[in-house]
Amino acid sequence: MAIILHVDDSSFSRLQIGKVLKNGGHEIIPADNGKSALELLRTTTPDLIISDILMPDMDGITFLEILRNRGNTIPIIMVTADVQKDTETICLALGASALFNKPPNGDDLLAAIVQALGKGV
Ligand SMILES: [Mg+2]
Incomplete structure (x- = not known):
């Protein structure tokens, strides 16, 4: 069981992926964009982060970049509808553990x- 910060602006995705995580026995802290996730991280220490990429206010790549620039090594898995070829390369180079296209296989x-x-x- 892990405490997972799940960052996604889509309530549908939060529900769908949230269901997978709950079935896996994980505890979920939801956030709707990178900015609110950073705010939550001031007071919470999850075991892992799952982040969408395309979000208003702060996208997932900027969020990932800020965390790594701060020396935060928490594992991050990206889940996105953005299927551009370079996206996975960029995310892995920034220290993401993995990237899944939406909807991810549970x-x-x-x-x-x-x-x-x-x-x-
Ligand atoms: Mg999105």
């Missing part, structure tokens, strides 16, 4: 969480 996502928790960044 079993694959849960397996990636276990793997990310095991190896960190």
Whole structure:
């Protein structure tokens, strides 16, 4: 069981991915964009972050970049509808553990969480 900060502006995705995480026995802290996630991280220390990329106010790549620039090594898995070819390369270069296209396969996502928790960044 892990405490997971789930960042996504889509309530549908928060519901859908939230269901997968709950079924996997995880506890979820929801946030609707990178900015509110950063705010939450001032007072909360999740085990892992799952983040969407395309979001208003602060997108997932900027969020990931800010965390790593601050020396925060918390594992981050990106889940996005943005299927541009470079997106995965950029995210992995910035220290993301994995990238999934929406909607992610539940079993694959849960397996990636276990793997990310095991190896960190
Ligand atoms: Mg989005």
